[in-house]
Amino acid sequence: MPTYRADINVVETGVRRRRSMWALGILGALTALAAATFVLGRAYLLDGLPKLPDKETMWQLNLQETITLVDRKGRTIGHRGPWIGQPLKLDDMPAYLPNAVLAIEDERFFEHEGVDNRAILRALISNARSGARSQGGSTLTQQLVKLMILTPEKTYRRKFQEALLARDMEAVLSKPEILELYINRVSLGPQIFGAESASRIFFGKSARDLDLPEAAMLAGLAQAPSRFNPRRNYERALTRSHLVLRRMRANLYITEAEFDAAIANPPEIVEEVDLALNESTLGYAFDFVTERARELAGPDSPDLVVTTTLDADYMSAARDSLATVLDANAERRKVSQGAIIALDNETGAIRVMLGGRDYGASQFNRTIQAQRQPGSSFKTFVYSAALEDGFTPGTVRVDQPTTIDGWTPKNYTLRYRGPMTLREALKLSINTVAAQVGAEIGAIRVAETARKFGIESELRPTLSLSLGVSEVNLLEMTSAYSVFPAEGVRRDPYIIQRVESTSGDVLHTRRRDEGERVYAIPYARQMTAMLRETVESGTAHGARILPRMAGGKTGTSQDYRDAWFLGFTKQLTTGVWMGNDDNSPMNEVTGGLLPADVWKEFMTAAHDGLPREDLPLPDIGSDGDGESAIMVFYSGLAAALRQERDLASGNSVRTTVSTNAGR
Numbered sequence: 239m240p241t242y243r244a245d246i247n248v249v250e251t252g253v254r255r256r257r258s259m260w261a262l263g264i265l266g267a268l269t270a271l272a273a274a275t276f277v278l279g280r281a282y283l284l285d286g287l288p289k290l291p292d293k294e295t296m297w298q299l300n301l302q303e304t305i306t307l308v309d310r311k312g313r314t315i316g317h318r319g320p321w322i323g324q325p326l327k328l329d330d331m332p333a334y335l336p337n338a339v340l341a342i343e344d345e346r347f348f349e350h351e352g353v354d355n356r357a358i359l360r361a362l363i364s365n366a367r368s369g370a371r372s373q374g375g376s377t378l379t380q381q382l383v384k385l386m387i388l389t390p391e392k393t394y395r396r397k398f399q400e401a402l403l404a405r406d407m408e409a410v411l412s413k414p415e416i417l418e419l420y421i422n423r424v425s426l427g428p429q430i431f432g433a434e435s436a437s438r439i440f441f442g443k444s445a446r447d448l449d450l451p452e453a454a455m456l457a458g459l460a461q462a463p464s465r466f467n468p469r470r471n472y473e474r475a476l477t478r479s480h481l482v483l484r485r486m487r488a489n490l491y492i493t494e495a496e497f498d499a500a501i502a503n504p505p506e507i508v509e510e511v512d513l514a515l516n517e518s519t520l521g522y523a524f525d526f527v528t529e530r531a532r533e534l535a536g537p538d539s540p541d542l543v544v545t546t547t548l549d550a551d552y553m554s555a556a557r558d559s560l561a562t563v564l565d566a567n568a569e570r571r572k573v574s575q576g577a578i579i580a581l582d583n584e585t586g587a588i589r590v591m592l593g594g595r596d597y598g599a600s601q602f603n604r605t606i607q608a609q610r611q612p613g614s615s616f617k618t619f620v621y622s623a624a625l626e627d628g629f630t631p632g633t634v635r636v637d638q639p640t641t642i643d644g645w646t647p648k649n650y651t652l653r654y655r656g657p658m659t660l661r662e663a664l665k666l667s668i669n670t671v672a673a674q675v676g677a678e679i680g681a682i683r684v685a686e687t688a689r690k691f692g693i694e695s696e697l698r699p700t701l702s703l704s705l706g707v708s709e710v711n712l713l714e715m716t717s718a719y720s721v722f723p724a725e726g727v728r729r730d731p732y733i734i735q736r737v738e739s740t741s742g743d744v745l746h747t748r749r750r751d752e753g754e755r756v757y758a759i760p761y762a763r764q765m766t767a768m769l770r771e772t773v774e775s776g777t778a779h780g781a782r783i784l785p786r787m788a789g790g791k792t793g794t795s796q797d798y799r800d801a802w803f804l805g806f807t808k809q810l811t812t813g814v815w816m817g818n819d820d821n822s823p824m825n826e827v828t829g830g831l832l833p834a835d836v837w838k839e840f841m842t843a844a845h846d847g848l849p850r851e852d853l854p855l856p857d858i859g860s861d862g863d864g865e866s867a868i869m870v871f872y873s874g875l876a877a878a879l880r881q882e883r884d885l886a887s888g889n890s891v892r893t894t895v896s897t898n899a900g901r
Contacts, residue, residue, distance in 0.1 A: 302319045302320055303319050303541070304317075304318065304319030304320050304321070304322055304541045304542070304740070305317070305318050305319060305527075305528055305531065305541075305542045305543075305544060306542070306543045306544070306740075307520070307523075307524060307527060307544050307546055307548070308543065308544065308545045308546065309514065309546055309548045309549055309550045309553075310545075310546065310547055310548065310549055310587070310589075310735070311549070311550070312545075313514045313550050314511070314513060314514065315513060315514040315515045315520060315546075315548065315550050315553075316513055316514075316515060316517070316520045316524050317511075317513065318524065318528075319429070319541075320429040320430065320431050321429055321430045321431065321435040321436075321439060322431050322432060322435055322541050322740045323422075323431075323432045323433070323434025323435030323436070323437070323438060323445070323740065324434050324740055324741055324742050325422045325432070325434070325740075325741050326418075326421070326422060326433070326434055326445055326446065327418060328414055328417065328418050328421075330445075330446055331421070331433070331445055331446065331448075332446070332447075332448055332449075332453060333491075334448065334449070334450045334453035334454070334491075334492075335421065335433060335445060335448055335453040335456070335457070336417055336421060337453075337486060337489075337491040337492075338453045338454050338456070338457035338458075338482050338486055338491075339378070339417070339420070339421060339457045339460070340378070340417070340489075340491075341457070341482060341485035341486040341488075341489050341491055342457050342458060342460075342461075342481065342482045342485050343378050343381070343457070343460060343461075344377050344378035344379075345485070345489060346377075347377065347378050347379075347413065347417070348413055350377060351405060351408050352377060352379045352380070352401070352404035352405040352406075352407060352408040353377060353379075353380065353401045353404055353405060354377050376400070377404060378416070378417070378420055379404040379407055379408055379416055380400045380401065380404040381420070381424075381460075382404075382407070382416060382419060382420045382423070382424075383400050383403045383404050383407060384400055385420075385423060385424065385425065386423065387403060421433050422434070424460050425460070425463050426456060426459045426460060426463055427439065427440075427459065427463045427464075427467055428463070428464065428467070430463070433445040433448075433456055436456055436459065437452070437456065439510075439511055440455075440456075440468055440469065440505075440507055440508065441505060441506070441507070441508060442508035449503075449505075450483075450492065450496060450499070450500045451479065451483075451500045451501075451503055451504055451505045452505045454479040454480075454482040454483050454486070454500065455468060455475055455476070455478070455479040455482075455505050457479075457482050458475065458478035458479045458481065458482045459475070459478075461478075466478050468505070468507050469507055469510065472507065476504055476505075479504075479505075480501060483497055483500050483501065484497075514550040515550055515553055515554065517597060517598065518596045518597045518598045518599075519553055519554070519557045519592065519597070520553065520597070521593075521597025521598070521601065522591055522592060522593030522594060522597055522601075522603045522605065523546070523548060523553075523588075523591040523592075523593075523733065525601065525603065526591060526603065526606065526733060527544055527546055527733055527734060530733070530734055531544045531734060531737050531746075534734065534737050534745065534746040535737050535739075535745040535746060536745070539739055539745060541739055541740040542737055542738070542739060542740070542745075543737075543738045543739070543740060544734055544736070544737050544738075545734075545735045545736040545737075545738075546733055546734060546735065547582070547585075547587035547588050547589060547732065547733050547734070547735055548588065548589060548590070548591070548733065549589045549590070551844075552580060552589045552590045552840075552843075552844050553590055553592065555839075555840050555843035555844055556578045556580065556590045556592045556840050557592060558839075558843075559578070559836045559837075559839040559840040559843070560576045560578060560592065560595065560814075560836055560840075561595065562839065563576070563816075563832050563835050563836045563839070564576060564595060564816075567827075567832055570825065571824055571825045571826070571827050571832065572818070572822070572823070572824050572825045572827075573801075573816055573817065573818065573824045573825075573827050573832065574595070574818050574819070575594055575595055575604060575816065575817060575818060575819055576594070576595065576604075576814065576815060576816040576817075576832075576833075576836065577592060577593050577594060577603075577604035577605045577608070577712050577814070577815045577816075578590055578591075578592040578605070578812065578813070578814050578836065578840065579591060579592075579605050579712050579713050579716040579812065579813045580716075580810055580811070580812040580813075580840070580844065581716055581717060581720050581731055581810065581811045581812075582809070582810065583720050583723045583724050583806065583808065583809060583810060583811055584724075584809075585729060585750070585751070586717070586720070586729030586730055586731050586732060586751060586753070587731075587732060587733070587735075588731050588732065588733040589810065589844075590812070590840075591603075591605055591713075591733065592605070593605045593606070593607075600819070602819065604712065604815065604819075605711065605712045605713050605815075606711055606712070606713050607711070608711060608712070608815070608819075609695060609709035609710065609711055610709055610710070610711075610795065610799075610800045610815065610817065611706055611707055611708070611709055611710075611795035611796070611799070611800055612706040612710050612715060612793045612795070612800070612802055613705070613706040613792075613793035613794045613795040613796075613800060613801075613802060613829065614667045614669075614672075614705065614706060614777075614791065614792060614793045614794060614829070615706060615715065615791045615792060615793025615802045615803075615804050615829065616688070616703070616704070616705070616706030616708075616710075616793065617664060617667065617672045617704065617705070617706070617791065618664070618719070618765070618769065618791050618804075619684055619687050619688040619691065619693075619718070620672050620675055620676045620679075620684050620704045621660055621664055621672075621675065621765065621768065622687050622691070622757065622761065622765055623679050623683050623684050623686075623687035624660065624675050624678075624679055625761040625764055625765065626687070626757075626758070626761060627678075627679045627683065629660060629675065629679075630660070630764070631659060631660055631661040631764050631767070631768055632659050632660070632661065633659060633660050634657050634658065634659055635657070635658065635660065635663065635671045635674050635675065636656060636657050636658075636671075637649070637654045637655045637656060637657075637658055637663065637668050637670050637671055638654050638656065638670065639654065639670070640670045640673060640674060642673060642674070642677045642701055643677075643701065645673075645701050645702065647669045647670055647672075647673040647702075647705060648669060648670075649668060649669050649670060650667065650669065650794075654670065655668070658671065660675065660768070661767075661768050661771060663675075664768050664769070664771075664772060664776075664791070665768070665771045665772045665775065665776030665777070666776055666777060667772075667776070667777045667791075667792065669705055672704050672705060673701065673704050673705065675704070676701065676703065676704030677701055677704075680699075681699040681700055681701060681703045681704070682699045684699075684703055684704060685697040685699050685703060688718065690728075690756045690757070691717075691718035691721050691728060691756060691757070692714055692717040692718040692721070692728055692730075693710055693714050693715070693718055694714055695708065695709060695710045695711060695714065696708065696709075706793060706795070707795075712802075712813050712814075712815045713731060713813075715802070715804055715813055716731075716804060716811055716812065716813030717730075717731045717811075719790070719791075719804040719805070719806055719811050719813065720806060720811035721756060721757055721762065722762055722765050722766045722769060722789065722806065723766060723789070723806045723807070723808055723811060723853055723854070724753065724762075725759050725762045725763065725854050726755055726756060726757035726758055726759050726761065726762035727753040727754065727755050727756070728753055728754050728755075728756045728757075729751050729753040729754075730751060732748060732751075734746070734748060735747070735748050736748070759854075760856065762854070763854050763855055763856040764856050766789050766853050766854060766855060767789075767855045767856055768789075769789030769790055769791055769805075769806075770787060770788065770789040770853060770855070772789065772790060772791055772792075773788050773789055773790050773805065777791075777792045777829070777830045778790050778791065778792050778803065778805065778829075778830050778834055779830075780830055780831065780834040780835065780838065781803060781805055781830075781834040781837050781838045781841075782838070783807075783838055783841055783842050783845070785850070786807055786845060786850060787807065787808070787852050787853045788805055788806065788807050788841070788853075789805060789806055789853060790803060790804055790805025790806060790837070791803075791804055791805070791829075792828065792829030792830040792833070792834065793829045794827075794828040794829050797823040798823045798824045798825070798826055798827055798828065799817055799818075799821055799822070799823055799824070800815065800816075800817045801815070801816045801817060801824065801827045801828055801829045801831070801832060801833050802814065802815050802816075802829045802833055803829045803830070803833035803834045803836075803837045805834075805837055805841070806853075807841065807845065807851070807853070808851035808852065808853055808854075809845070809848055809851060810841065810844060810845070812837055812840060812841055812844075814833040814834075814836045814837045814840075815833065816832050816833050816836070
């Protein structure tokens with residue numbers, strides 16, 4: 239028996255040992271599994287965890303670039319990107335606003351450290367009872383992290399990262415700083431961020447001036463900005479605001495009397511923001527402004543408010559003028575596009591930049607991107623150079639068949655008028671005289687004069703340059719013409735007066751440009767007088783806006799592919815181009831026809847209410863009229879010879895030469 243019992247003890251001992259080994263093995267396996275799970279889980283949860291940015295960077299995170307344009311009279315004319323109001327300090331806000339936010343979003347904000355365990359537990363119990371996710375436990379700090387740093391995906395990993403970053407944020411920012419950042423950055427509507435922008439859009443006032451009912455309604459939007467949008471779902475937004483007010487009363491932020499008064503006086507929603515110009519009109523200028531504003535402000539300034547030199551009334555008048563003429567003539571005249579630039583002569587400010595008929599249909603800006611032949615409108619620089627070279631408006635040249643070094647320029651009418659002054663030749667846009675004068679002073683001299691006036695495009699110094707065969711753009715041509723009413727002073731055209739951030743920091747302010755004298759006053763006045771005659775009785779007589787004095791010149795390229803009119807008063811210089819983007823010919827559209835019509839209609843509207851100011855003209859007898867007597871003599875002699883010729887041939891009918899207002 240003793241031996242038997244000893245055997246039993248040995249067996250039992252072995253069994254216990256094997257059980258212990260199994261237990262240790264299982265424990266080891268479980269420990270290893272737990273460790274692996276922890277490592278893998280931690281790696282999963284922390285995968286892609288972004289680093290918390292510094293304080294300054296937090297104000298710029300996750301915002302698209304935004305830019306707002308204001309015209310010279312302070313009217314908001316355009317906006318691209320989200321609406322972001324000027325950041326406000328808590329001290330700038332009525333106490334109602336932050337209190338309303340805390341009451342509805344995070345009642346225990348000042349008691350937790352970024353994550354509210356009590357709220358999470360309460361949400362879990364509530365969701366378990368309802369069988370659905372009816373409550374969330376996110377703190378205001380977590381919402382801010384989600385808004386600025388994390389993606390909107392709804393996963394456990396994102397929630398875990400949200401909690402970690404919320405604790406980190408609470409270690410970097412104070413509670414008031416977090417609350418302030420949230421109120422200024424929270425989404426409160428479609429592309430609307432922050433209480434300031436939402437307040438202005440919905441209530442037409444700064445968040446500084448919100449009353450209690452308005453503050454409660456804004457605070458209620460954060461949970462679901464689209465669902466509670468007061469402009470589209472007012473009753474729903476109002477019901478939500480009443481919940482906010484009850485929470486504020488429960489948290490002793492307001493008294494019973496204040497609660498009752500707020501319920502009795504619901505907020506009034508203003509009409510939707512009405513931009514002074516639509517995108518189809520402003521788009522061309524908007525692109526131009528945006529590019530330059532970014533250059534002036536620097537790459538780290540995503541939100542900008544740009545005060546431009548544009549005038550909303552002028553822009554609308556230009557759009558209407560161009561549309562009216564195109565609608566009436568597009569099919570019959572085979573013309574599909576046009577562009578308008580208007581400059582303030584005193585400063586060089588761009589008042590109008592309309593780069594086409596409709597920005598929505600084509601974003602190609604024909605005021606600066608289209609390089610087209612200016613035709614006879616370039617003759618102005620030929621005669622400007624000639625005056626500096628000793629010619630006068632009364633200098634006589636003969637309009638006759640002309641060949642210069644194998645080149646034979648022809649007049650538009652294919653007829654010739656004999657001796658005439660330069661003044662008459664410019665007024666009637668005579669090609670042969672312009673070619674002769676250009677050849678006498680040289681194409682290089684003509685090109686230099688044009689560049690001095692502001693033409694930056696390449697000008698080929700050939701004989702035909704005098705008739706406008708080198709391509710230029712409308713902005714530089716208009717700017718060059720503005721030299722004449724400015725009495726020889728050239729000012730660089732500009733479109734930006736000031737650039738600010740949405741926080742109100744001034745990033746750029748343009749200094750006044752006194753301009754550069756590029757042309758002597760006597761010559762400028764003589765050219766102004768010559769261009770005035772072109773409008774009064776020459777090829778541009780369709781552009782007369784009597785009783786105001788105006789000067790200008792028409793231009794038409796070969797085969798009617800381009801039609802121009804460049805003209806000015808004392809206050810404004812405006813250029814109009816019309817044609818087709820594919821460079822196809824129009825149906826006999828010349829600069830003195832449709833472009834002059836557009837110019838006249840726009841300038842008439844633009845000058846409504848402006849004081850009448852005369853153009854600076856030369857003193858009587860100071861522009862070479864002594865040579866006019868010679869011209870009169872030769873003109874009379876030529877007429878007599880023609881009459882003798884007609885009588886000899888049996889043709890006693892007087893032949894007249896059309897001036898054709900369409901050149």
